[in-house]
Amino acid sequence: MPWSRIKPDTNEPEFLSQDMHGSATRGLAASEPDFQRGGPTGRRISYGEATNEALSQALSLDPRVFVMGQGVDDPSGMFGATKNLHLTYGRERVFDTPLAETALSGIAVGAALGGMRPVYFHNRPDFLLLAMDQLVNHAAKWHYMFGGAASVPLVFWACVGRGWGSAAQHSQALQGLFMHVPGLKLVMPSTCYDAKGLMLAAIADNNPVLIIDHRMNFKQRGIVPEEPYTVPLGKGVIRRNGRDVTVVAVSHLVTEAFLAAQELAGEGIEAEIIDPRTLRPLDEELILSSVARTGRLVVCDTGWKTGGVTAEIAALVAEKGFGSLRAPIARVANPDLPTPAGYTLEQAYYIGKDDIRRAIVNTVRGQEA
């Protein structure tokens, strides 16, 4: 739809990305590929292509992997993520499903127990609400509940549908719910590189992993090595160094935070930008040690504020990093409202660079009360 051009196709910022080719990254192919040792070698490809490449490589490397979901074989292929995979790997391994998210989620769990490694594309997180019983009561508990006797290696994927006037039932960023669930790993990539590496890591993991992606990410292009590689779950990355304030941002807000930080550099504020990449396990160490240096924290999330991701990260620091805190913690998140459809309301609803910028300034300079 024309008005879906909410963000033009664009190259992602040149992050510091220390970790991108660092020790935390692990090659999947037998011979360690170039990119592990030297500088960035890879092509500039789109976010959808990066995700697609991860799926394709997983399908070709491991016969247990399959991809399912309503529409995975559509011409549009889930924002390109699954596009044409059924042509290469056949409809037995890449298949469309009925609209029956509750049972199909359980079917994925059962397939995992039966020896497969399902990757279930759920399209929007909103539809995951129909899958909660299988995800939370079953998948997340299975390994623990049976004393380790069985495991459920599966990946659920869903993409936040911001924009399009998508309204209340097609735009929710529900990571705040899933972050609360023990036994579930929760991944939110922000770069093309990570989209590929985290997908491959999620598929290789022996536990249920939920990847929540974001429409806005799919507008990006970035440097991505061709070889298969994994980005480890549970490891965040510093996207920009700064001494004045720690900004933890997830998903496409990493870019927004980065842009805000660049602007503020001109005004003498140096913000450190942390991208946790996985929310569960959360790289607490990285966040706490950054706050220990900066003494200030701003947390940014694409979901609702109350009881969400910003709450947990703020609480973590108020509990374990209180000694270094020199200012109130600021939270930048969507207001506690269903998403309105109208574009004027959407504009007021969604947060971005300017909101983050304002929060940084307030945190560093002190709020005018």
Add this chain to the structure above:
Amino acid sequence: MPWSRIKPDTNEPEFLSQDMHGSATRGLAASEPDFQRGGPTGRRISYGEATNEALSQALSLDPRVFVMGQGVDDPSGMFGATKNLHLTYGRERVFDTPLAETALSGIAVGAALGGMRPVYFHNRPDFLLLAMDQLVNHAAKWHYMFGGAASVPLVFWACVGRGWGSAAQHSQALQGLFMHVPGLKLVMPSTCYDAKGLMLAAIADNNPVLIIDHRMNFKQRGIVPEEPYTVPLGKGVIRRNGRDVTVVAVSHLVTEAFLAAQELAGEGIEAEIIDPRTLRPLDEELILSSVARTGRLVVCDTGWKTGGVTAEIAALVAEKGFGSLRAPIARVANPDLPTPAGYTLEQAYYIGKDDIRRAIVNTVRGQEA
């Protein structure tokens, strides 16, 4: 079952309960009853009886009210909460349902839209995971999504099933999930008085309200006025005054926190105990003004720690009450694990008076790191 006697039947502590008969309480009957002006008048009844009385009075006061749920007409009547109501009000207004929590939740939404005021007893919060789509995608959004054109007055109720070796799928305290959802009111009573008054308030409210109760509460007996009355949603209460630390505790942990505070009074620590009673809307004012006096905060919840209720309350204070904080915020919550079945593991898993006591001492005296 014999081993279900996890807590003996007992009188609830004599809380300060300033609000119990204060201005925040509103009589429902035409003539303002005695208890509104004078001291406590009422009988000592059990928690189940108090809840049952609220339902019975709602059914008799308002023909639109009805009670549904798997087992509401059972001999045990949901821990006594719905016991015998079908005999008084008939099975048309108090009815058993199929085990179809997803659709039945939507049926409750539809009945509310059709002019009724359903009260749906879901038994365990664990089963609410099947109701998430209707609760979160529908009930909670309906009023906003249509610009206020329609409303969904309904009450969902579920009771946390701690103990019994209930294990991972029958003991979850999932308020941390629901606290994240805008458009939903979330109530967690802790006394017999509130169980009745909050139930009547929830039924009178024009919005979807979720009451999460707790098995341990059902062991209590307390003073409850006979007349119908409401306890306002969104108003917390100070259960004990103290100058040294603010302890926010929910549900049956209010009693545990109170007992811990009484013990510590002998050791020179005076803890202020706050019972928010509703988590959404949350009485932020009450919590912040208490922390402004005490400078310290301990938050206690029956659910998981990460991303749950303790996270939000801690974050709130780290954001808006930072200036008064003199120590790290402490969170006392269940470990981030599914509930184990075995009683020796349960013992290690669940938190109570001693954990709260320890957290208070650490917060007031400083932790030995």
Add this chain to the structure above:
Amino acid sequence: MSLTFEAKRNLWRSMLRIRRVQERIESEYLKDEMKTPVHLYIGQEAIATGVCAALRADDAINSNHRSHGHYLAKGGDLKAMMAELFCRSTGCSKGYGGSMHLVDVAHGNMGTSAIVGGGIPIGTGQGLAFQMQKLDRVSVVFFGDGAADEGTFYESLNFALLKKLPVVYVMENNGWAVCSPTNTRHCGDNVFHKGATDRLFSAKIDGNDPELVLETAQKAVERARRGEGPSFIECVTYRILGHAGCVSQDPKGYRDLAEIEAWRMRCPVCAYQAKLLAECALDAQALAEAETEISAEIDAAFAFARQSPLPTAADLHHNLFCE
């Protein structure tokens, strides 16, 4: 079925109006003024029209993402609908809902869910409310073949049968759910057709024949009003345009062009118009008049929408809770 000429003309006019509204939306969609995902009803007009012709104003309908036809056939105000598509404060949902979330309380349309299958239990619950209030109102649930994949359909129908609720389930089987054909999602006819003949009035009919739809719906509605319980009507039809948006946005290649062409030939509006002309229930003049009136109504609705105020940031926090 013996309908008066007037009744037939009413059916035809309702279908024509829905069609022309949909066409206008389609033709203006690329202007990017309606910033909301539209799911057009072209090809399915006979269903909403036939079913709603069997209903009273105080009967309820429950619809889905493809709701324009249901909303209009049930008496919904075109101005309020178009204003909603333009996301204006004068929209039926004040601009908070958009195309997928229409509401019209005055005509028993208590709000539309875009979660596939989400409306099925809600419509069932409205039937429960009518029964408990001892009203003889009926609740109709419109849903697609995709929604029939969802377990809520089974759970809802089971409950409606158990309580003999006054609910009519109308499944619009247009052969597709986005780009997935029915046969990749179902295996044969729905089990309710033959599995519950002792309890359920069910019918699988040509959904492009408005008179047949009306006749079948009337049986179901009367049965519901008499307290005899629910019905399940499967209307076979076709979604002539793409799943969402306008024609030029439709991804190519997932449907057989011959299939689309065959169904275009079976266009319900053209076919019924031809039938009425042949029966002399309609003449060229009435036809021209109707087109003119409808066109003027659409112009007025679009103008109203365009001139209406947009909600502002100050409105954002309204209506989270009902007082």
Add this chain to the structure above:
Amino acid sequence: MSLTFEAKRNLWRSMLRIRRVQERIESEYLKDEMKTPVHLYIGQEAIATGVCAALRADDAINSNHRSHGHYLAKGGDLKAMMAELFCRSTGCSKGYGGSMHLVDVAHGNMGTSAIVGGGIPIGTGQGLAFQMQKLDRVSVVFFGDGAADEGTFYESLNFALLKKLPVVYVMENNGWAVCSPTNTRHCGDNVFHKGATDRLFSAKIDGNDPELVLETAQKAVERARRGEGPSFIECVTYRILGHAGCVSQDPKGYRDLAEIEAWRMRCPVCAYQAKLLAECALDAQALAEAETEISAEIDAAFAFARQSPLPTAADLHHNLFCE
């Protein structure tokens, strides 16, 4: 069905063993050593026994809260089960699961869910895995009439039909879900019986007749192995004791005593034993020997459980994630 005497004795012995284990649990339950909610299988033994007799060791079963019979019939170790009920580290789930969460990977029992209906899609998914791996293994799902209320049943069966999965759905219709009789939850026979005869092998049989259960299950299992798709077997039976716990804990008054008595008279274990005695497939000596052996096995299992170590606080954080 022509079974050898040995096959018949095996059926009988399996039923007897399940019965005696359940009785022992019941009789010791008030001692409060098994601190886990037990759902006894007394009255339903013919179902687990008959179905599992049709399976290979590498076939999968998926069970529910009332799982002792399924676990044992499929070859589960009694010691590991009793240790689990005593919440010991030697339990099949190491004391983390309790009575409702038994597991036995070696015999294709990959873990049991106590969410009613929760296992139905999981068992379906196991069938999908077998099909994708081109194995001729079969997945059996045991569930109650209560679970058949849930939409996951419809969704799962639809998917199994669509993909022709090697899944056998065994519904144990014991007339009750806790204190709710079937007729307050269903309206007539399940729609799949008559609604999908063209696609589904379905049967509604006497669940107290182990030979009939075996025979029917064999047809379904063979069909599944041949790649012809799923089956649905409804076994009519009765839960003779209360929903959970021991007899003295059962709330009174919700069931007709005459109903219970009538089903007691139809006790599957006694009836089959009498039949085999009459057929001379069994004699008094074999009977006595079996009772002695079973009793000794149960004694040993209880002793094992009681002597086994309890998990400690140090174990709490194990196994949240699989490495």
